[in-house]
Amino acid sequence: MPLLxxxxxxxxxxxxxxxxxxxxxxxxxxxxxxxxxxxxxCRVQRSAIGVLGVLMLLPRPGHWLVRWIASVVxxxxxxxxxxxxxxxxxxxxxxxxxxxxQWYIHPxxxxxxxxxxxxxxxxxxxxxxxxxxxxxxxxAPARAMPPRV
Numbered sequence: 001m002p003l004l005x006x007x008x009x010x011x012x013x014x015x016x017x018x019x020x021x022x023x024x025x026x027x028x029x030x031x032x033x034x035x036x037x038x039x040x041x042c043r044v045q046r047s048a049i050g051v052l053g054v055l056m057l058l059p060r061p062g063h064w065l066v067r068w069i070a071s072v073v074x075x076x077x078x079x080x081x082x083x084x085x086x087x088x089x090x091x092x093x094x095x096x097x098x099x100x101x102q103w104y105i106h107p108x109x110x111x112x113x114x115x116x117x118x119x120x121x122x123x124x125x126x127x128x129x130x131x132x133x134x135x136x137x138x139x140a141p142a143r144a145m146p147p148r149v
Contacts, residue, residue: 010131013124017056020121024050039107041084045114048077052121062129074122081118084111 002008009016027046030036051073055066088108091097100106 006127007131009120009124010127013056013061013128016121016124017053017061020049020053020056020117023117024053041080041107041111044080045077045084045111045118048073048080049114049117049121052077052118052125055125056121060132061125062127062132064129067126067129070122070125074118077118078115081111081114084108085115 024046027042028050031038031043031046036042052070055061055070055073058066060066061070084107088097088106088111097108
């Protein structure tokens with residue numbers, strides 16, 4: 001299982017979709033239980049991660065309509081996450097930034113994670129469309145590696 005091979009993740013798109021849904025449910029549960037402060041930015045990000053997770057579970061996540069909906073949802077989540085993350089950079093540049101005692105739930109850090117998760121989800125959804133358009137790997141002839149020069 002090569003970690004840098006896109007097929008590794010495309011083969012497991014549904015498992016990753018379930019993981020995204022579990023992340024969204026867990027973070028919503030913490031929010032609704034008042035374990036974390038109410039943050040509208042975080043709510044949009046976790047909702048987008050959950051919706052994209054559901055779209056990753058569909059039988060054809062690469063269908064044009066799914067990709068369109070996923071792109072809209074991901075764009076909203078990415079813009080909100082980038083806006084929140086930029087606020088951290090703005091405070092850092094002004095010399096006002098502080099991690100605090102609970103640095104592991106700092107909005108700057110979590111919004112950065114959300115950016116990476118959302119981008120990975122949209123890349124997988126769009127990648128599944130490209131993959132569906134390719135011939136089956138079992139039927140495709142093996143390609144010879146070009147000689148090294």
